[in-house]
Amino acid sequence: MAKARAIIRRRKTIQNIRKITRTMELISTARFKRALGRATQAEAYTRKISELVRDLSASALDVAHPLLQAREQPRSGLLLVICANRGLCGGYNANVLHTANARRQELKASLGELRLEVAGKRGISFFRYRRVRPDEAFTHFEDRPRFEETELLADRYMESFIAGQLDRLDVAYMRFLSASKQTPVVETLLPLGSLEAATAGLAVRHAPARPAEPARGAVQYEFLPDAADILAEVLPISFKVRLFKCFLDAAVSEQIARMVAMKGATENAGTMIRDLTMQYNRARQAQITKELAEIMGGAEALK
Numbered sequence: 001m002a003k004a005r006a007i008i009r010r011r012k013t014i015q016n017i018r019k020i021t022r023t024m025e026l027i028s029t030a031r032f033k034r035a036l037g038r039a040t041q042a043e044a045y046t047r048k049i050s051e052l053v054r055d056l057s058a059s060a061l062d063v064a065h066p067l068l069q070a071r072e073q074p075r076s077g078l079l080l081v082i083c084a085n086r087g088l089c090g091g092y093n094a095n096v097l098h099t100a101n102a103r104r105q106e107l108k109a110s111l112g113e114l115r116l117e118v119a120g121k122r123g124i125s126f127f128r129y130r131r132v133r134p135d136e137a138f139t140h141f142e143d144r145p146r147f148e149e150t151e152l153l154a155d156r157y158m159e160s161f162i163a164g165q166l167d168r169l170d171v172a173y174m175r176f177l178s179a180s181k182q183t184p185v186v187e188t189l190l191p192l193g194s195l196e197a198a199t200a201g202l203a204v205r206h207a208p209a210r211p212a213e214p215a216r217g218a219v220q221y222e223f224l225p226d227a228a229d230i231l232a233e234v235l236p237i238s239f240k241v242r243l244f245k246c247f248l249d250a251a252v253s254e255q256i257a258r259m260v261a262m263k264g265a266t267e268n269a270g271t272m273i274r275d276l277t278m279q280y281n282r283a284r285q286a287q288i289t290k291e292l293a294e295i296m297g298g299a300e301a302l303k
């Protein structure tokens with residue numbers, strides 16, 4: 001009987017765990033839909049910014065901007081790693097951090113100075129375990145990053161780059177491609193390199209496919225006061241939007257990973273409960289058979 005009671009206690013424990021994982025799965029599903037909705041809402045703005053910069057590029061403007069100037073011999077760099085504050089999301093954090101650490105080793109070998117900034121408690125713990133202290137650590141970016149928060153980072157990065165204190169900026173995060181596919185990447189956001197590169201990463205990945213539009217000729221612009229002033233406004237916005245998209249993609253990918261992980265945990269808990277129920281039934285049946293045998297043996301002994 002002791003074995004049957006142990007099975008009952010274990011089954012009850014797993015049932016309680018299944019309730020928790022099921023609840024976390026539902027919460028992650030709701031957060032995923034909300035994060036995906038925010039990314040979809042930002043799609044129209046990013047698409048228009050992309051079109052505007054692409055049209056400016058097609059105009060063959062002979063203008064320069066500090067954000068477009070690549071350093072001949074880069075000496076200082078910054079690596080921003082975006083991961084989660086919490087675990088229980090499968091291999092999400094591990095994939096991002098291993099990709100970021102590999103790029104960090106490459107940049108350390110090629111640059112004289114490399115600064116490290118980490119967004120997410122899991123990333124902070126990862127580098128602390130490796131005795132690496134980030135220059136900046138952020139824990140306030142949750143599943144709903146705000147543009148105002150990322151804009152503060154973008155302004156600081158642009159000021160450092162224009163002042164010559166920073167030669168390149170790399171961002172490691174989980175890129176959201178679809179609900180069934182996300183991939184860890186490290187993108188170089190600064191320098192932009194060219195007007196075409198300023199639109200990289202702004203492609204629509206969240207909206208359904210649209211029919212191809214007819215080709216149109218190059219757009220002609222009249223600049224007032226001049227093209228340099230226009231670029232001085234458009235390029236910083238383009239960079240800020242790209243950085244914001246990195247945080248949005250990371251938020252969506254995190255919730256997908258947690259939703260899938262909790263769904264798998266819930267299903268595994270259900271399988272374990274069924275197996276334990278079968279074990280309990282067999283143990284109980286064996287116990288009853290043993291008791292009947294003892295009763296029948298005692299009755300025979302009294303004859």
